[in-house]
Amino acid sequence: MFTSFLLFLLFIFLFGIVLAVLTLRNLYYRSGLDQVFSLFRKQQDPEKQKNSTSSKHRGGRNRHTKTDSGDILIDTRDPEKANQKIFADNEGEYVDFNE
Numbered sequence: 001m002f003t004s005f006l007l008f009l010l011f012i013f014l015f016g017i018v019l020a021v022l023t024l025r026n027l028y029y030r031s032g033l034d035q036v037f038s039l040f041r042k043q044q045d046p047e048k049q050k051n052s053t054s055s056k057h058r059g060g061r062n063r064h065t066k067t068d069s070g071d072i073l074i075d076t077r078d079p080e081k082a083n084q085k086i087f088a089d090n091e092g093e094y095v096d097f098n099e
């Protein structure tokens with residue numbers, strides 16, 4: 001009787017650990033920490049990043065930018081679209097100022 005009670009407690013303990021691990025994993029991905037840590041890994045080992053398969057080979061390239069407040073901006077646009085000019089060549093440059 002006592003051993004079955006101990007086995008039951010062990011089962012409950014293991015079930016609790018599995019439940020806690022799954023909850024923490026879910027929070028890790030929902031909070032975006034996986035993206036933050038992947039940015040740190042890319043900064044720490046740029047040589048490894050060059051040798052690995054990048055998203056550029058899949059047809060697109062994601063650009064990550066970290067703001068001063070700590071937010072991470074992810075740009076998933078094509079490089080051609082992201083770098084296109086929004087003003088004409090003669091707009092906004094060298095405007096003559098008359099006083």
